[in-house]
Amino acid sequence: MKKLLRGLVAGVFAAGSIFAMATTASAEGERIVLISHAPDSDSWWNTIKNGLAMAGEHVGAEVEYRNPATGDIADMARIIEQTAASNPHGIITTLADPDVLSGPISNAVAKGIPVIIINSGTPEQAADVGALMYIGQPEYDAGLAAGQRAKRDGIGSFLCVNHVVSNPVVGERCRGFADGLGVELGDSMIDSGQDPAEIKNRVKAFLSANPDTEAVLTLGPTSADPTIEALKENGMAGNIYFGTFDLGTEIVKGIKDGTIQWGIDQQPFLQAYLPVVVLANYNRFGVLPGNNINSGPGFVTKDALAKVEEFAGEYR
Amino acid sequence: MSEAEAKDAAPQEEDRDERIREISPLRKALIRPELGSICGVILVFVFFLMIAGDSGMFSPEGIVNWTVVSAQFAIIAVGACLLMIAGEFDLSVGSMIGFSGIVIALMSVTYGFPMWVAIIVAFMIAMSIGWLNGFLVIRTGLPSFIVTLAFLYILRGLTIFLAIFTTNKTIIGGVRDAAEGDWLAAIFGGKIFKGLFVWLADLGLIGKFVAGNRAGEPVVDGIPMLIVWAIVLIIFGHVLLTRTRFGNWIFAAGGDAQAARYTGVPVNRVKIMMFMFTAFCATVFATCQVIEFGSAAADRGVLKEFEAIISVVIGGALLTGGYGSVVGAALGALIFGVVQQGLFFAGVESSLFRVFLGVILLLAVILNTYIRRSITGER
Numbered sequence: 001m002k003k004l005l006r007g008l009v010a011g012v013f014a015a016g017s018i019f020a021m022a023t024t025a026s027a028e029g030e031r032i033v034l035i036s037h038a039p040d041s042d043s044w045w046n047t048i049k050n051g052l053a054m055a056g057e058h059v060g061a062e063v064e065y066r067n068p069a070t071g072d073i074a075d076m077a078r079i080i081e082q083t084a085a086s087n088p089h090g091i092i093t094t095l096a097d098p099d100v101l102s103g104p105i106s107n108a109v110a111k112g113i114p115v116i117i118i119n120s121g122t123p124e125q126a127a128d129v130g131a132l133m134y135i136g137q138p139e140y141d142a143g144l145a146a147g148q149r150a151k152r153d154g155i156g157s158f159l160c161v162n163h164v165v166s167n168p169v170v171g172e173r174c175r176g177f178a179d180g181l182g183v184e185l186g187d188s189m190i191d192s193g194q195d196p197a198e199i200k201n202r203v204k205a206f207l208s209a210n211p212d213t214e215a216v217l218t219l220g221p222t223s224a225d226p227t228i229e230a231l232k233e234n235g236m237a238g239n240i241y242f243g244t245f246d247l248g249t250e251i252v253k254g255i256k257d258g259t260i261q262w263g264i265d266q267q268p269f270l271q272a273y274l275p276v277v278v279l280a281n282y283n284r285f286g287v288l289p290g291n292n293i294n295s296g297p298g299f300v301t302k303d304a305l306a307k308v309e310e311f312a313g314e315y316r
Numbered sequence: 317m318s319e320a321e322a323k324d325a326a327p328q329e330e331d332r333d334e335r336i337r338e339i340s341p342l343r344k345a346l347i348r349p350e351l352g353s354i355c356g357v358i359l360v361f362v363f364f365l366m367i368a369g370d371s372g373m374f375s376p377e378g379i380v381n382w383t384v385v386s387a388q389f390a391i392i393a394v395g396a397c398l399l400m401i402a403g404e405f406d407l408s409v410g411s412m413i414g415f416s417g418i419v420i421a422l423m424s425v426t427y428g429f430p431m432w433v434a435i436i437v438a439f440m441i442a443m444s445i446g447w448l449n450g451f452l453v454i455r456t457g458l459p460s461f462i463v464t465l466a467f468l469y470i471l472r473g474l475t476i477f478l479a480i481f482t483t484n485k486t487i488i489g490g491v492r493d494a495a496e497g498d499w500l501a502a503i504f505g506g507k508i509f510k511g512l513f514v515w516l517a518d519l520g521l522i523g524k525f526v527a528g529n530r531a532g533e534p535v536v537d538g539i540p541m542l543i544v545w546a547i548v549l550i551i552f553g554h555v556l557l558t559r560t561r562f563g564n565w566i567f568a569a570g571g572d573a574q575a576a577r578y579t580g581v582p583v584n585r586v587k588i589m590m591f592m593f594t595a596f597c598a599t600v601f602a603t604c605q606v607i608e609f610g611s612a613a614a615d616r617g618v619l620k621e622f623e624a625i626i627s628v629v630i631g632g633a634l635l636t637g638g639y640g641s642v643v644g645a646a647l648g649a650l651i652f653g654v655v656q657q658g659l660f661f662a663g664v665e666s667s668l669f670r671v672f673l674g675v676i677l678l679l680a681v682i683l684n685t686y687i688r689r690s691i692t693g694e695r
Contacts (some may be wrong), residue, residue: 111525
């Protein structure tokens with residue numbers, strides 16, 4: 001027992017000092033912290049981490065990634081407060097819920113820390129909290145563009161598979177899509193949950209209960225991958241109009257084999273890479289682009305898939 | 317417990333009169349459930365002073381940051397602690413936080429009731445669900461683990477359903493406007509000692525904002541009511557447990573419920589009241605959060621039930637009931653908060669930091685159990 005205890009104590013301190021070393025190794029350059037609202041389980045944010053790390057290398061800045069473990073936005077507010085207390089040279093953050101986050105973010109701005117909003121939020125909200133700029137894809141507009149495209153392709157009804165029903169910003173994509181089609185959202189949006197088997201079965205159940213559904217819209221790889229499986233199983237793959245947000249290995253495969261008509265790429269790599277570059281140059285030379293930057297929407301279709309395929313899930 | 321321990325200790329000291337039990341002051345201090353967590357607090361602070369001393373963690377705003385997080389844990393840990401000493405668990409705490417928050421936001425923002433009405437109604441609903449939890453545990457004889465696990469899902473589902481059904485959204489904002497000028501909201505969301513902090517800032521002891529509309533104001537402008545609530549609940553819980561007859565009943569109900577019944581302790585009532593108190597604490601948490609952040613969301617409080625239980629266990633309480641202390645649970649909450657926030661300040665890669673957190677928690681609990689076993693001779 002005593003040995004075990006001693007071992008544990010030694011282990012903790014050893015682990016601690018390794019972490020400490022790892023973080024002070026690149027002490028040269030600015031310290032820039034990116035804070036997201038994503039829970040640990042969300043794989044999409046891996047691209048953000050990769051983009052962040054690469055930008056840090058390229059500009060010679062020390063970068064850190066922070067997120068609330070369960071995706072709780074109130075916990076995220078604490079992380080922002082804490083990051084501000086540690087006086088970094090720049091904060092990159094999402095604005096997933098302005099009610100909760102605008103206070104901590106504008107306090108950080110008031111402390112003199114430059115802040116860039118990425119991904120969630122709007123350019124107006126970013127300006128309200130005093131951020132330098134907004135870099136991302138306006139969600140509603142992206143959904144609207146997708147809906148208009150589907151309408152041109154002759155679609156009149158759809159199923160929206162929402163795996164993050166707790167985040168209203170993501171739901172805006174469904175709302176935008178419905179408005180683009182010119183139909184009521186109504187019961188077309190289902191809360192699919194995060195479990196692949198559940199998602200698959202709910203999609204199958206919805207489609208057998210509503211056989212005249214003309215299109216399926218998924219909001220990310222989490223819901224897209226099981227939906228592809230569902231369509232393959234009930235024989236609708238390739239026959240039903242299928243669009244999705246974000247890219248991933250399975251989605252790219254689906255676009256290639258005709259199961260999916262298009263994927264909307266908001267280019268998360270740019271959402272992480274650009275703000276680091278902007279903040280580093282702002283710190284060093286005081287230069288700043290004069291406008292917000294839209295990283296998306298970009299429609300990815302069967303044409304020009306090679307690059308996308310190569311980097312899906314890593315940098316795309 | 318003390319009788320058994322006297323017997324265990326006896327064989328080594330046979331030359332003494334076995335009827336007289338001598339306990340040295342040192343030993344007396346060592347058998348307190350808080351001991352492990354006091355050691356833990358010291359260890360954790362030394363550790364973070366070493367690796368994150370200059371990171372802003374111990375600047376005024378850094379201190380407020382981890383104190384607030386610890387206070388959050390403490391609020392739900394006090395309820396969980398008393399319930400665990402009474403021999404039961406509540407796994408619905410996290411869902412209750414989300415549920416109460418949505419109730420407050422729905423009533424005040426969506427249906428336009430005054431904020432104080434919304435808060436009181438939320439407390440009443442939450443405490444009646446706490447009562448129902450307790451009632452079902454007592455009536456069915458099922459483990460509270462199962463009953464409250466059911467409510468973990470029932471409440472979470474209801475929360476999401478209520479929010480979407482009434483507003484078509486899962487985050488209800490605008491609470492800050494609704495709470496403006498409300499007397500009850502100020503008790504949950506305000507800050508105290510504001511003048512003191514302005515004075516400290518004028519002396520240059522704490523920093524000021526340098527830009528924007530708050531330029532010139534101190535970066536820390538008061539003690540959040542959340543911290544006051546945590547302290548009040550800790551004191552209340554501690555006094556209730558150690559200075560009142562009801563406190564003895566709590567220990568008795570968790571130690572050996574049947575024996576307690578024979579001696580006239582109303583075990584069922586004690587347990588049900590503790591379930592209600594846990595729900596009360598969860599609602600305090602939810603109300604402070606909703607007022608502070610100005611919005612309620614259906615996914616608030618996920619996993620908070622385990623964070624409460626972890627704080628209580630670090631604090632030296634037994635999972636089997638009948639043993640523990642509120643002060644220990646509060647120190648457990650402090651350790652948890654400092655470790656969780658401190659690792660951020662130390663710049664630990666965020667995916668590794670939970671590994672580290674887990675190891676520290678494990679270490680704290682093993683240390684606790686080891687100290688207690690070696691001192692009390694309990695197996």
